[in-house]
Amino acid sequence: MLIGMDVHKHMVNITEMEDDGSVKENYEIENREEAWNTFVERYSSMKPEIALEQSTSGKYVARILRNRGFSVHLADPEKIALVFHSPKKNDREDSYKLAKLLRLGELPEVHLPSEYSDEVKSLVRYRKSLGEEVTAIKNKIHAILSLHGITVDATDIFGKKGMREIELSFNKMNENEKIIMDDILKS
Numbered sequence: 001m002l003i004g005m006d007v008h009k010h011m012v013n014i015t016e017m018e019d020d021g022s023v024k025e026n027y028e029i030e031n032r033e034e035a036w037n038t039f040v041e042r043y044s045s046m047k048p049e050i051a052l053e054q055s056t057s058g059k060y061v062a063r064i065l066r067n068r069g070f071s072v073h074l075a076d077p078e079k080i081a082l083v084f085h086s087p088k089k090n091d092r093e094d095s096y097k098l099a100k101l102l103r104l105g106e107l108p109e110v111h112l113p114s115e116y117s118d119e120v121k122s123l124v125r126y127r128k129s130l131g132e133e134v135t136a137i138k139n140k141i142h143a144i145l146s147l148h149g150i151t152v153d154a155t156d157i158f159g160k161k162g163m164r165e166i167e168l169s170f171n172k173m174n175e176n177e178k179i180i181m182d183d184i185l186k187s
Contacts, residue, residue: 001048004099006091007058013091017099026092031057040068051102053077054110062112072112079108137184144181148172
């Protein structure tokens with residue numbers, strides 16, 4: 001048995017397909033934990049192959065199903081778009097096409113990382129964003145100082161000596177920039 005899922009934030013369209021390609025059932029469920037518990041109960045003994053498109057909501061569903069022992073295949077959304085170039089595009093049709101491509105062995109898949117790998121990637125992305133925020137803040141400080149011809153005579157302008165010099169140069173800034181600089185330095 002094969003299942004194609006068109007996953008959205010609140011709803012999921014499901015096509016249940018037999019191995020011969022005939023559609024046994026097409027239905028919708030809500031994308032919430034209670035509905036997934038019912039789905040798992042219904043299919044746990046059958047262990048169907050499940051195809052769904054990679055997206056934020058799709059990854060959520062893939063994790064739930066993978067953690068419950070299902071064989072989950074994530075479709076590459078860019079490559080799927082090339083296959084789905086049909087004027088008859090709707091959730092029901094999309095879930096059918098995902099099941100059909102899986103049955104034919106033509107589903108363009110992307111790797112479904114392990115839960116641990118996802119957690120590590122999440123931490124790395126967060127750490128990277130913090131670094132980008134710090135860089136943006138430092139660039140704002142440099143811009144305000146440059147705008148007023150202020151140079152800081154310190155090896156590290158963000159060290160103790162440099163920060164003292166910046167604070168002493170507030171009198172060269174207009175009121176708006178004093179407020180901005182004060183706010184940046186306090187954060």
